[in-house]
Amino acid sequence: MKYYFGIDIGGTEIKFGFFDEMKRLLGTTKVKTPTENVREELVDLLYDIVIARLQKEKVTLDSLGGIGLTIPGPVKDGVITFCPNLNVGYDFDITSAVKEKFNKPSLKVVVGNDANLAAYGEYKILGRSNLSNMVFITLGTGVGGGVIVNKKLVTGFSGSAGEIGHIPFDLNNGRKCGCGGVGCVETVAGTAGMIQTANDLMKKEKSIMKDKTLTPKLIFDSAKEGDLVALKVVDSVSYAIGYMAATISTIVDPEVFVIGGGVAQAGQFLLSKINYHYQQLARFGTTEARFELAKLGNDAGFYGAFYLLLED
Ligand SMILES: [Zn+2]
Secondary structure: OOEEEEEEEOOOEEEEEEEEOOOOEEEEEEEEOOOOOHHHHHHHHHHHHHHHHHHHOOOOHHHEEEEEEEEOOOEEOOEEEEOOOOOOOEEEOHHHHHHHHOOOOOOOEEEEEHHHHHHHHHHHOOOHHHOOOEEEEEEOOOEEEEEEEOOEEOOOOOOOOOOHHHOEOOOOOOOEOOOOOEOEOHHHHOHHHHHHHHHHHHOOOOOOOOOOOOOHHHHHHHHHOOOHHHHHHHHHHHHHHHHHHHHHHHHHOOOEEEEEOHHHHHOHHHHHHHHHHHHHHOOHHHHHOEEEEOOOHHHHHHHHHHHHHHHO
16 A cells, blocks of 8 residues: 655644545644745654654555645745745745655656646545636635646646736735736735725725724624624725636636635525625636635645645
8 A cells, every 4th residue: 555645834834635546635734834944944844754654554655655745936846936935035945855855856846836736636526626627716815826727727837827816906006916017806816905995995984894804804804783884895806806716717617616725614694705706707608607616625735735646
């Protein structure tokens, strides 16, 4: 029996999924992401946890089928090009570093961008893999995603495919984006963008959110209660995402958009509003695309990393 690790490396925590070759999830572990001397500490930490788990199964390193890693930033040919969320500097060849640590050049190590692999995880499980074209949208602090075309994950030339939150949206809104641009979808539909819209509106309009700490949850809950400011914020988010999806559709023409990330907890309320705007903006047969909620939650990344291991 071979064993595999799908490991989702985030800016604050690292989630491990431990699988066997029958594709069964045998266990999960969560640890804090190192913040100092990250290159070394990170690889040491991965090594320690993998070895400990193999020992628990009473098997040797020979039974390790591979390690799949997700990174919160662009990845090109197994190298982390630049990742502000992880503080590893430029061009960190994590693939080679892991192989060296295990002292096993033949060890299979695959690395991918977190949103891309979350997309792949969502795609491979729960019966979606009979689809050929699917786009995953993650709504949280940022807006990200992953694109499956002809059953394959699209990573692109520079490893930046799926950075859909940076589709230019409203270039005149004057809002700076984390990517360095102005007016990306994320500046309206990301957490900071939503809060800014709410604050701007509350300068002129009454709201039950006044003097409360603004969060996406508060905004969506208030919208569900009928608060007009909150409803306008939700509408601006839904319009931005509907616009983004319609734009993607002209290129990819997916059967399904899967919506995940923390903000997706707003559920069907959000989905129906996105779909409303999408239907106004979509062209040709792309109006047939449907919107679904993600099913794997925070586990999507390590599932995707595991399935990528089986693929390559
Ligand atoms: Zn941007």
